[in-house]
Amino acid sequence: MTSPGRTEPEHLVLDGVLTAEQAAETVAGILAAQRADGAIPWFRGHHLDPWDHTEAAMALDAAGEHEAAGRAYDWLARHQNRDGSWYAAYADRADGVDTGEPQDAGRESNFTAYIAVGVWHHYLATGDESFLDRMWPAVYAAVEWVLALQQPGGEIGWKREADGTAVTDALLTGSSSIHQALRCALAVAEHRGEPQPDWELAAGALGHAVRRHPERFLDKGRYSMDWYYPVLGGALTGDAARARLAERWEEFVVPGLGVRCVLPNPWVTGGESCELALALWAVGEAERAREVLRSITHLRADNGMYWTGYVFQDGAVWPEEQTTWTAGSLLLAVAALGGDEATTRVFGGASLPAGLEPDCCG
Numbered sequence: 001m002t003s004p005g006r007t008e009p010e011h012l013v014l015d016g017v018l019t020a021e022q023a024a025e026t027v028a029g030i031l032a033a034q035r036a037d038g039a040i041p042w043f044r045g046h047h048l049d050p051w052d053h054t055e056a057a058m059a060l061d062a063a064g065e066h067e068a069a070g071r072a073y074d075w076l077a078r079h080q081n082r083d084g085s086w087y088a089a090y091a092d093r094a095d096g097v098d099t100g101e102p103q104d105a106g107r108e109s110n111f112t113a114y115i116a117v118g119v120w121h122h123y124l125a126t127g128d129e130s131f132l133d134r135m136w137p138a139v140y141a142a143v144e145w146v147l148a149l150q151q152p153g154g155e156i157g158w159k160r161e162a163d164g165t166a167v168t169d170a171l172l173t174g175s176s177s178i179h180q181a182l183r184c185a186l187a188v189a190e191h192r193g194e195p196q197p198d199w200e201l202a203a204g205a206l207g208h209a210v211r212r213h214p215e216r217f218l219d220k221g222r223y224s225m226d227w228y229y230p231v232l233g234g235a236l237t238g239d240a241a242r243a244r245l246a247e248r249w250e251e252f253v254v255p256g257l258g259v260r261c262v263l264p265n266p267w268v269t270g271g272e273s274c275e276l277a278l279a280l281w282a283v284g285e286a287e288r289a290r291e292v293l294r295s296i297t298h299l300r301a302d303n304g305m306y307w308t309g310y311v312f313q314d315g316a317v318w319p320e321e322q323t324t325w326t327a328g329s330l331l332l333a334v335a336a337l338g339g340d341e342a343t344t345r346v347f348g349g350a351s352l353p354a355g356l357e358p359d360c361c362g
Contacts, residue, residue, distance in 0.1 A: 009064055011338025016294045018334055025304025026327050027063040030056055033324050038071030041092035042323045047103045050076060050086040051111045051177075052325035054118035059328035061125040062335035062343050069122055070131065076115055077138045084141030085112045085160070105162035110174035113146045113181035115139055117346060120184040123191075124342035136192060143185045146178060147202050154205030154358075155216045172210065172217040173225040176233030179206050183234060184346065186353035203355025210235035222263045224252045224272050232279040234349040241283045245276075252276075257312055258296040266313035270299045270306045274329035278347050281336050293333055299326075306330060 012023040033056075034040045040056040041048040057072035079100055080086060087102035088111060119135045122128070149157035155170035156178050182203040189196045209216050210230050220226045227248050231241040252260045258268035259276050273296045280289035299307045305322035335343040345351050 009062075009335075009338075009340070011335050011340040012063060012331060014290065014293065014334045014337060017290070017297065018330075022300075022304060023063070023331070023334075026306075026331060027060070027065060029303060029305040029322070030060060030324050030327055031065065031068055034060075034068060034072065035092070035098070037098045038068075038073075038075035039090070039092070039098065040072055040324050042325065043321055045092055046321070047089040047091050049089050049111055051108075051114045052323070052328075054114045055332070056324040056328040058118050058121050058343075058346075059331040059335075061122050062331055062340050066122070066126050066128075069125075070128075073115075073118060073122060073131070073135060076118075077135060080138050080141065081107070084143075084145035086142075088159070106159050107145075108159045108174070109146045109149050109156050110158070110171075110177040110181075112142050113178045113185075115142050116181040116185035116188065120187050121342050121346045123188070124345055132188065132192065136188065136194075139185055139188055143182065143196075143199060146181075147199070150202055150206070151216070153213060153216045154202075154207075154209035155213075156206060170209075170217050171220060171226075172214070173220065173223070173229040175206060175217065176210055176229035176235055178233075179203065179210060179235045180233040180346075180349070180352075182206065182355065183349065183352040186355070187351075190353060200353065200356045201358075203353070204357040205355075207235045207355055208357050211240070224259050224261060224276070227252060228272075228276050228279045231283060232275055232347070234282075234352070237283070237349070241279075242285070245279065245283070245285075253292070254295075254312065256295050257298070257310065259292065261309065267309050267311050267318070268296070269309040270296050270326040271308070271323075271329050274326070274333040277333040278329075278336055281333070282348055286337060289333065289337060293330070293337075296330075 008020050008023040013020050040053045057069045060069040085107040088106045088108050089104035091103040116139050119139055123132045156175045157168040158171045158174050159167045230236045254268055258273040261269040261272050273292055277289040277292045301322050306326040307317045308321050308323050311318045336347055
């Protein structure tokens with residue numbers, strides 16, 4: 001439950017989306033799912049993955065629950081593999097015993113990179129220099145592992161198999177998320193006075209690939225994430241970003257219901273809707289972002305958590321699960337619209353290092 005005597009920050013209140021009481025219920029729902037060891041599974045009894053675990057931790061920081069968020073990052077540091085990666089999924093055991101054994105022993109590049117976003121967000125929220133010192137080795141090792149999968153064209157191979165075999169195919173969504181993570185990692189390095197010129201070059205090459213070379217990525221254009229993630233990850237900004245979001249708006253946005261996950265399925269999902277709202281906010285489309293968030297209030301459950309999705313053709317919630325990452329993405333989108341400094345700096349991107357774009361290619 002939320003800390004005794006606390007009230008939810010004003011930036012988590014948004015007309016037509018969240019009242020202060022509703023925000024407190026949602027935060028309490030995430031805290032109730034967090035284990036004593038700091039891990040945040042999708043929901044109790046399910047698995048956790050490093051990316052969604054971090055997203056939920058960032059939401060806790062946006063809500064002022066810094067101690068709980070810190071425990072989530074400590075969990076990541078304890079479970080980092082020696083090579084700098086994390087496994088793709090860890091089981092949530094009913095008995096609460098943390099064996100550290102993976103449920104999926106593959107290792108995904110965007111899952112591993114995302115620690116940099118969370119660590120920088122936590123530092124911006126708390127100003128805790130000792131935390132940054134403690135987490136720097138984990139961030140450094142994670143980035144180095146990820147960049148070993150970068151291809152000559154700048155894109156990032158999306159995983160290593162359980163046996164260590166590199167999968168060099170790149171995903172636009174994953175690489176866009178890594179672009180944001182590299183910029184946050186550079187911000188951490190810059191703050192510590194430890195410049196990383198190789199990271200700057202890598203971030204520049206990756207951003208260039210996302211902006212200019214769609215052919216370097218697997219074709220996943222049916223998925224809404226491939227539509228908005230180049231904007232959310234900060235590779236596309238300004239007029240180019242707004243044009244991209246306008247181009248496929250009618251394909252993916254279902255008025256009054258939210259954002260489709262994948263075409264042509266009649267299924268809207270909360271996480272994608274909240275991420276689109278963040279992308280809209282980042283390019284100055286705040287009112288549209290609010291409209292998207294208001295459209296998914298039907299996904300809110302009685303306990304303050306959010307259903308993952310809704311099949312509008314059947315009028316049915318599906319799957320029947322309330323995930324911490326859906327609730328977390330909602331809180332982060334509201335926090336950005338509400339002006340929370342840490343969240344706006346991480347997702348707005350204006351103060352993040354941009355990397356060095358190559359000048360040798362088209």
